[in-house]
Amino acid sequence: MRDQDYTLSELMSIVASRMLTNDDVCFVGIGLPSEAANLARLTHAPDIKLIYESGTLVTRPDVLPLSIGDGELSDTALSVVSVPEMFRYWLQGGKIKVGFLGAAQIDKFANLNTTSIGDYKSPKVRLPGAGGAPEIASHAAKVFITLKHSTKAFVEKLDFITSVGFLEGGDSRDKLNLPGSGPQMVITDLGILEPDPITKELVLTHVHPGVTVEQIKEATGWNLLVADSVKRTEPPTDKELEVLRDIKLRTKIANSGAAK
Amino acid sequence: MTEILKLDEAIKKYVKPGEALALEGFTHLIPNAAGLEIIRQGIKGLTLIRMTPDLIYDQLIGMGCADKMVFSWGGNPGVGSLHRFREAYEKKIPKTIEIEEHAHAAMANAYVAGASGLPFAVMDGYKGTSYPEINKNIKTIECPFTGQELTAIRALNPDVTIVHAQRADKEGNVWLDGIIGVQKEAILAAKKAIVTVEEIVDHVDEKTGGTVIPNWVIDAVCEVPHGAFPSYASGYYKRNNNFYLSWDAISRDYAKFQDWMKEFVLETKDFAEFYKKLEQENYA
Numbered sequence: 001m002r003d004q005d006y007t008l009s010e011l012m013s014i015v016a017s018r019m020l021t022n023d024d025v026c027f028v029g030i031g032l033p034s035e036a037a038n039l040a041r042l043t044h045a046p047d048i049k050l051i052y053e054s055g056t057l058v059t060r061p062d063v064l065p066l067s068i069g070d071g072e073l074s075d076t077a078l079s080v081v082s083v084p085e086m087f088r089y090w091l092q093g094g095k096i097k098v099g100f101l102g103a104a105q106i107d108k109f110a111n112l113n114t115t116s117i118g119d120y121k122s123p124k125v126r127l128p129g130a131g132g133a134p135e136i137a138s139h140a141a142k143v144f145i146t147l148k149h150s151t152k153a154f155v156e157k158l159d160f161i162t163s164v165g166f167l168e169g170g171d172s173r174d175k176l177n178l179p180g181s182g183p184q185m186v187i188t189d190l191g192i193l194e195p196d197p198i199t200k201e202l203v204l205t206h207v208h209p210g211v212t213v214e215q216i217k218e219a220t221g222w223n224l225l226v227a228d229s230v231k232r233t234e235p236p237t238d239k240e241l242e243v244l245r246d247i248k249l250r251t252k253i254a255n256s257g258a259a260k
Numbered sequence: 261m262t263e264i265l266k267l268d269e270a271i272k273k274y275v276k277p278g279e280a281l282a283l284e285g286f287t288h289l290i291p292n293a294a295g296l297e298i299i300r301q302g303i304k305g306l307t308l309i310r311m312t313p314d315l316i317y318d319q320l321i322g323m324g325c326a327d328k329m330v331f332s333w334g335g336n337p338g339v340g341s342l343h344r345f346r347e348a349y350e351k352k353i354p355k356t357i358e359i360e361e362h363a364h365a366a367m368a369n370a371y372v373a374g375a376s377g378l379p380f381a382v383m384d385g386y387k388g389t390s391y392p393e394i395n396k397n398i399k400t401i402e403c404p405f406t407g408q409e410l411t412a413i414r415a416l417n418p419d420v421t422i423v424h425a426q427r428a429d430k431e432g433n434v435w436l437d438g439i440i441g442v443q444k445e446a447i448l449a450a451k452k453a454i455v456t457v458e459e460i461v462d463h464v465d466e467k468t469g470g471t472v473i474p475n476w477v478i479d480a481v482c483e484v485p486h487g488a489f490p491s492y493a494s495g496y497y498k499r500n501n502n503f504y505l506s507w508d509a510i511s512r513d514y515a516k517f518q519d520w521m522k523e524f525v526l527e528t529k530d531f532a533e534f535y536k537k538l539e540q541e542n543y544a
Contacts, residue, residue: 030338053364054286054439066501067337069287071492074438083286083311083442084372087365092384111388115361120394126346128335130363131312135385162363164388176387177409255501 004210006236008189009148010244011208013039014236016100016146016187025049026098027091027136030068032146033100035244036187038064042243051096053132055081063251068131072254087132091139094179099140101133101163103147105155108201108222110145110165110183112137113158120160130162137163138178149188149219156222166200173200190216192233193224201225208233262432262475267456267487267531270480271297274452279419280307280330282450283316286441287337287499290491291424292316293484293531294456299323300525309418311367311442315490315507318342319525321357322517328358330416332367339504343511353514361395366413370397371442373415374449381413421450424488425473426495428457428481429464437470438494444473453477456484458496486535489544503543 016036020026022045028037030052038061041048049058054069058078065073074080081090090096103112104127114133118124137143143165147153165183166173173182182200186193192206203225204216209232217224236244265273275281275298283291295316298306302325308317309330314337320326322344334342348357362370369381382401387409392398397414423443425436434455436443447453455473460483466472475481487493490503510520528534538544 054288055441056439065338066504067287067499069337069439069441071288071438071494071498074288074494080439082440082444083364084368084445087368088372088383092365115390120390123350126341126349128341129331129333129361130391131333132364134363134389134391135365138385138387161388161390167388173388178387179384255505 006241008208008211010241011233011236012146012148012187012189013244014240015192015208015233016144017043017240019144019185019187020045020048020098022047024098025051025096026100027051027053027096027132027140029101029133029136030065032102035064036146037100038247039240039244042247043240051090053083053086055083055086057081057090063254064247066255087135091132091135094139096136096140097142099136099143099180101136101143101145103145103163105153105158106145106147106186107155107158109167109169110186110195110202111158111161111167112145112163112165113160115160115162117159133163137165137182138180140180142181143183144185144187145183146187149190149216151219151221154220154222166195169200170198190219196225203227204230206231206233209235262478263480264430264432264460265480265482267293267297267482267484268301270454270482271301271303274420274454274479275303277303278305280309282309282416282418282421282446284310284421284423284441284443284446285488285491286312286439288439288441288491289424289436289443289488289493290314290316291422291456291487292489292491293487294422294424294454295320296525296531296534299325299521309416311364313342313345315504318344318507318511319521321345321348322354322511322514323521324354326357328360330360330362332362332364336504336507339508343508344517347514360397361391362413363391366398366411367416368442368445370413370416371445371449373413374417375445379415381415383411383413385411387411416449418446418450420452420454421446422454422456423447424456424493426458426493427461427464428455429461432475432478432481433464434473434475434478434481435464435470436473440471444471447473447477452479454480454482456482456487458485458487458493459483484531487531489535500544506543
């Protein structure tokens with residue numbers, strides 16, 4: 001693939017998709033995580049089990065869902081369970097290997113906010129809220145996070161913790177006795193951040209092609225730590241780009257007609 | 261015994277000002293027709309309970325029917341904000357709205373507790389999050405056997421739960437299939453229950469799949485074809501994603517919203533007329 005024959009948004013989804021393996025059982029958030037998880041299923045991880053909080057177990061959508069409960073998800077699922085069963089047996093019961101989350105905001109310890117910005121009672125921005133994210137973040141064996149890089153999204157301290165990453169860093173997550181091990185990677189449109197093994201603060205470990213370390217530091221709302229040897233992300237393959245563009249096109253066509 | 265009623269009769273009989281209502285539906289089978297009938301009848305002072313409030317709660321809030329919303333994710337899925345809810349909460353337009361906010365796991369558990377005759381649910385959740393600080397119905401509890409710290413959530417018991425389903429039989433047994441969300445629990449947790457259905461048939465059972473909710477826990481069944489629109493009824497019609505996209509523009513400005521609601525909801529006599537008008541104006 002020639003350099004820059006793709007957008008950074010496309011690259012973000014492709015890099016995020018590579019984090020998933022064929023053996024994973026993945027609880028998928030709507031939006032960017034859903035795009036990445038389905039791309040993984042349609043490329044290198046055909047047997048991955050995708051689960052959405054609406055109750056669909058092992059779903060294989062042909063187009064990307066606009067909502068977490070689209071008919072496309074239940075029509076192509078192995079099984080559809082009730083929402084209480086989903087959260088009690090499957091998530092709380094420890095049957096999920098990977099949680100894949102997006103967010104409006106993230107802090108340096110990978111805590112997430114999708115609830116409100118500013119004072120809770122008189123917010124600057126009222127966001128949709130938690131959905132399934134808090135217990136995905138605490139109960140999935142491991143967590144991947146994907147969101148676009150900006151100083152509005154990457155903030156030193158959150159006004160509201162919707163979902164816990166490593167709380168205040170160090171062993172503060174361990175002290176909560178959560179079943180899951182927490183965020184492993186944060187994949188953005190500029191690079192990849194990973195928690196330091198001891199302090200749990202996010203460290204820049206990969207830079208996407210055509211992006212500089214300085215650019216990423218400028219798009220981060222705290223003094224971002226940079227790994228001693230930052231790696232360059234592998235650019236998208238022709239196959240990855242083709243599959244991603246195909247499913248996005250199918251989705252666009254499906255959403256454009258007044259479907260009766 | 262379950263009565264087969266017209267929707268306006270059922271709403272008039274069972275939904276009273278000041279009550280706590282759950283109009284449940286998880287993307288699928290959202291009881292939109294019932295919500296619009298509540299708006300037509302001008303029933304106010306309501307507490308609106310739902311895990312995923314979307315367009316119908318935006319409409320009820322914008323029309324001033326709600327004093328409070330209990331929820332775990334409030335948005336127009338895949339599109340953006342609920343503008344009427346946000347303006348009510350952020351700017352008190354048309355009036356103040358109180359909120360009680362949860363995560364999905366807690367709210368699903370709260371319905372299960374309500375359906376099970378328990379005062380609270382036990383779960384392992386919310387640890388490290390800000391939710392216990394803003395919701396007094398989240399408490400910590402110790403397991404009497406292991407000493408493990410767990411979370412207690414006050415049960416949800418709506419005064420009235422309303423859901424939409426694909427079919428009911430003439431005795432009022434209800435059958436639904438596809439994404440079933442938390443509908444069964446919401447009905448069993450409620451003091452009264454109304455179900456709107458796509459069609460009333462001779463007989464329903466689970467032999468070829470689906471879920472049946474028996475009639476003695478349902479007070480009224482109303483036949484309302486397309487009653488979930490713009491949500492969907494699996495096997496009948498698809499989700500109208502275009503309408504969800506259109507709602508963003510209709511609802512963004514309060515005056516425009518009011519005009520639209522007047523023209524399409526208040527000036528149509530029932531859901532059938534509303535739906536016909538949507539078709540004529542290329543919304544449906």
